[in-house]
Amino acid sequence: MAQTPNPSRRSLVGPAPKPFLTPRPERRHLEMRWADGGSQSAARRSGVGAVAGNGGGWGGGERDREVNVQVVLRCRPLSEDEQRANVQSAISCNDPKREVTVLHSLFKQADKTFTFDKVFGPKSQQRLVYDHAVAPIVNDVLEGYNCTVFAFGQTGTGKTYTMEGEMRQKVSELPDTAGVIPRAVRHIFDILEAGKAHYSMKVTFLELYNEDITDLLALEDQSRFPEDRQKRHITLMEDGKGGAVIRGLQEIVVYSPRDIYSLLERGSARRRTADTALNKQSSRSHAVFSINIHVKETTVGNEELMKCGRLNLVDLAGSENIARSGVREGRAREAGEMNKSLLTLGRVITALVEHSVHVPYRDSKLTRLLRESLGGKAKTCIIATVSPSVHSLEETLVTLDYASRAKSIRNKPEPNQKTCKSVMLKDIYQEMERMKQDVKAAREKNGIYIPHERFVLDEAEKKEVEKFKGLYLAEQERRLDFESQNKDLKVNLESWKGKFLDLQEAHCRASMLLREKDFVISNLLCSENSIVEHAKDMRNNLENASGDITVLLSKLAATYNCLQSANQLERRITKAKDMYVSGVQCMKELADTLRQRSIIDAEQMRLNISTHAITVDNFLAMMVSEAEQILDDVLKSTSELNELLAFSAELQQAGLKRSLTSAQAMSKTSIDFFKHIRIHVSRLIKLMEQNQIERSSKLLEFENEFKEICVKDEQAAMNKIAAILSGLTAKKTTMVSAYVGQLNERYSEEQKHLNLEICNLQQISDNGKDESVAYVGVVESQFEEDMSSHAKLNDQMEGILQQCLKKGGHSVSYWSHTQSSLHDLCKSSIMEADDFIEKMIESASSTFSDHLELLNERHSEGTESIRNISSNCLEKDYMANSPIRHRPRELLTNANSLEAIEELRASVPDLVVKFRSENKLDEIDKGKQFSDQRTRTSRSPLMPVNQNVE
Ligand SMILES: Nc1ncnc2c1ncn2[C@@H]1O[C@H](COP(=O)(O)OP(=O)(O)OP(=O)(O)O)[C@@H](O)[C@H]1O
Structure with a gap:
């Protein structure tokens, strides 16, 4: 909202009047410039320019720096009524961790946690909130910045309590319940007094109710004529540079905190409140209390510069659930308006967070007023207030969500340009002079008198105004015509844009398709050529292979004979094996017979000997x-x-x-x-x-011979049966x-x-x-x-x-x-x-x-069997070859001839001719010559596309 002074007025700076900074109390009707303070607006009206400059001590780097809007959260304690009704608390605040948790677990859902720049739980005192959230901002104001502190939240959550609290103007000390505004006032005065600064301070207090601005500090209007009263009505205007100008707002100079407290009390008393189900004294309007401070800065030379900063303290009306707040008829409409402006505020926050091109500041007076504070050059602190009550959970979540999103809003704080003290004083003097003449003329004449010069000027101004009004109306009409035409054109443009986009898309798709098909065709041709080449190579390989196969066949015939003999050998081997097994069996039987015979012989001998012995005995x-x-x-x-x-x-x-x-x-x-x-x-x-x-x-010899034979057998045996035989022999x-x-x-x-x-x-x-x-x-x-x-x-x-x-x-x-x-x-x-x-x-x-x-027989049989086994192995190797089904000549006759392979190559022109004749395209395109042969060689799937393109 800060405004840069008009550079054209710099040359109008007159001689410096005697400086003074703390003017006597006075009341003026000003065209107050919201953004850059009353002094500048006064200077502009009087034609006196502000001091030129680049902002004194603030460098360019400082100007370009972006800072986030500070968002703090305050949760009020459960009210006495709520405690009596045993209302559950659904909010848990972790102040050190700066976290707020919404206890969804009460409803068997996952808890949701939000983090803010600062969190003040239900037990937090007013002083703590001020010291941690607002005090730093007050220091910035005294450094020449425009700063805004505003509270928002559901109705009855403590916005007014936080911003205003209690003020006891009679006692020097502030009560514990004093809110941000009284504390800020005290803080500012304390700093200025402690620094023995030369300063001047003015305050304004306005109310925004149903999109109307009311000056809460204005005295009761004593004018006899309602038109005059109407004239005094405050209007919010654009300054053409993104700022807002409030015409007709009273700016009251203050000298002490007490002055401010009394003004505050008076203004608050005039603020519209009502008793609702959620708050016995619910504010039905948005209130903005502003403090403009000018502080003298000593500079080198004769020039004295003034540093000016402004603190806007905003208490928004509570967002409310109309059904829950229990408001009806007029109050319901009022609540609707309140919600509308808050809704716009929400949309502005969303647009800023999402970096939208269009930010809907103009959609409500509230957002127009706060334009500088949201995404502008001011430093801003938002105090979001919530109720811990489980019944307010839905609204609390909305507040937390908006507050959380608002953290991402980035402002570019810029200090106000310093003003020359002499310019300021001249401005004030001229204003005073004009007012004096007004008073004098009023005293001397009956009715309303003004000086002749002013009358002439006013008359000329009136005529000018009438002329401009006519022009303005004509201009308005033309504008409306243009607007309607513009709308039609816009609609047309949109439809054409849509068609154009569709066409562009179709064109893109067609060209893409073309490129794709071209690519496919070129690849296909390449692969076709390579296939023909491969086929030729294969044909050559086949010829070579057929020669090889002939040689192999003769070899195989010989091998087949061998195989037959090998088969016979195999049969013999099996027989020999059987014989060998039976020989072993015979040997076993022989050994048994020998044993039995020896037993019988021994018995016989024993008998003979015993008979001999008996004979000798006899x-x-x-x-x-x-x-x-x-x-x-x-x-x-x-x-x-x-x-x-x-x-x-x-x-x-x-x-x-x-x-x-x-x-x-x-x-x-x-x-x-x-x-x-x-x-x-x-x-x-x-x-x-x-x-x-x-x-x-003999037995030994037999054993040795047997062993020798077995050893020989073993040695002669093939490796495959050696192990088995040796095992058997050993056994x-x-x-x-x-x-x-x-x-x-x-x-x-x-x-x-x-x-x-x-x-x-x-x-x-x-x-x-x-x-x-x-x-x-x-x-x-x-x-x-x-x-x-x-x-x-x-x-x-x-x-x-x-x-x-x-x-x-x-x-x-x-x-x-x-x-x-x-x-x-x-x-x-x-x-x-x-x-x-x-x-x-x-x-x-x-x-x-x-x-x-x-044994001899078996030995010869064993030797024979070993020989057979070896030949068996050989035969098995031959058996691995599969029987031949084709004669080489057959293979060659079955294979494609070179001419047939050559025919595989697709004749693209022939294909095109065939395609065209089949689809009767020649008749359609009579006489039409296709210069591009590449497109003619296209295959059928591409034809429709090509036709489209042509
Ligand atoms: N932090 C707090 N400590 C003690 N009491 C509080 C606190 N916050 C709010 N209250 C009490 O809650 C009630 C409602 O507060 P207040 O009027 O400030 O709410 P509000 O948000 O301004 O509501 P509305 O939007 O309807 O004006 C008051 O009685 C106030 O004293």
Whole structure:
């Protein structure tokens, strides 16, 4: 709202009058310039210019700096009524974090948090709000800036309380409840007084009600004529530079805070209020209280500059929900108007935040007044007030939303240009002079008198005004005509614009389509050429391939023969495998048979030996019984000899001697016989041992041979079956060696058993021999004793000896018979043993030879199978080749010829001709020549587009 002084008036600066800064109290009717203070408007009216300059101490950089509008939020406490009604609080303020949270959680929704430049919760005191939000702005005012503080919010949220509060003009100290305006006034005076500054201060207080401005500080109008009263009505005008001029507003000079407080009280009392459901004393209008301050600045030289700043303190009417505020009829209309201006304020904020080209300041007087403060050159602080009540949640959210958006509004604060004090004073003097003349003329004449010069001037002015009015009306009419024409033209223009845009769009689309199709065609032609080239290459490759295939076929035929033989081999291999498995089985069976046979043989031998032993036992028993019999006979003969002692002593002696010798011979023979038996038995044992050794050696040899064969087999076998065969062979070897070990163990056990039996036999024969020797010794000693004792009975003994000789003859024959029978027995036993051993050796040798043959056979089969396996592998490789279905010549005849491939190339002109003849385009375009061959070569999908373009 600040205005730059008219530079043309600079030359009119007159001589500096005596300076004074604190004029006496006076009341003037001014054409107050809202933006740049009364002094400038006065100067303009009087024709006295302001001091030229570039704003004193403010540099260009400072001017260009943009600052955001400061937005603070204040939440009032719950009123007593609300507390009584237990109304819930839906707002939570976090002052240090500068956050306000709307507790949607009460309605099971997510809370919403807003952040502001400052937040004052329900417990915040007036002083705190002022110190933190407004005090810095007051300092800026004294620095020469125009500043605005305005409160907005729902009705009954504490806007008036915040801006005005309580003012007690009689007490020097401000009460705690004093609002922003009294505190600002006190603050300004305090600073000026403390700095002992030379200053002047004027205040204005206006009300904007239903789009009408009223001066709240004007005295009751005493004019008799209603026209005069009408004239005094305040009007808001544009200054042509974006500012607003308020004509007819009273500017009152103040000297102390008390002056201001009384004016404030008077003005507030005149402000329109009403009792609504939401506020007992609801303000129904917007109120603007302005303080204009001029402060003298000392400068070098004679010139004294004046710094001027203005503080606008605005208390807006509350936005209200007409239904909830309970207003009716006139009040409802009033509320509608209030809401309308606030709505415009909202639209202005939105436009500024969104950087719209058009900001609807002109849509309401409120926004026209606040133009400088919103997006202009002033510094602005907005105090948004909200109620914590849960019932006001909807309106609170709207306020918070607008306040939050208003944070983004950027102002370009510029200080007011400093005015020369002399210019100011001259302006004041001239004004005073004019007023004096008015008063003088009024005193001297009846009625209304004015000086003649002024009358002439007024008359001339009136005529001029009439003339200009006529011109203005004519101009208005023309303007209206132009406006209507302009509107029609605009409508036409819009429709043409629309058509033009449509055409442009169609053109764009068509050209795009053309370019796209051209691109596709060129690509297609390229790819067609490359396809033909590829086909040619492929044809060449095919020819080469057919030659290769012929060679391959001959090779494959040879391979096929090989394959057939390989098949046969495979079958043989399978057979060999089966045989090998059966051979292994046979070996197992053979091993079992051998084991069983050895068991049977061992049993047989045991039986033979036991029969031999029984025969020898029987023979010895017979011998003993016969010897006993002989002894009995000898005893009888001895007793007889005793009787015949005398007679046969000599004969007996001789006979005994002979019988002794024969007995000795006999015993010798029997000893020899036993010796012979023993020798035979030892021979038999040796034979058995040899047999055993041979058998074990043969078994060992067989085992070794078998191992060697297996090793050879393994070595010769292919890698694929080596592991399996070696595993199997190892298993078999271990099995065979285990069986052989078991057989050996059994044979050695049997050998031990036989040895034991033979030892027993030897022991028995030795015992018999010893007994017979002992017996012979006893007989000899008895005989010698008998010889000495019965020498006399020799004669008798001779007879007896004769008998003995007879019996001896018998015994000789008997012994010879025994000898022959023993001899026979021995012979037969030796024969039996020989037969048995022969049989054993024969059966073992035949088994082993059979087994060896079988092994040899299997070995050859195994070798054969290995060979077969290797050939099988070879065959498998050949089998990998698939049978040939085509002859190379067939392939070539099936393949496209070079001419056919060449035909694949699309003949574009032919295609075009064909297309044109099919669509009868030649008839339509008779005589029409297509210069561009490229378009002719287009394919059918592009034709319609090309036609369009042509
Ligand atoms: N911060 C506060 N502390 C204590 N009381 C408050 C506070 N704010 C507002 N009030 C009280 O709330 C009531 C309504 O306040 P006020 O008249 O200032 O609201 P308003 O926003 O100006 O309403 P309207 O737009 O209808 O004029 C008053 O009685 C006032 O004393």
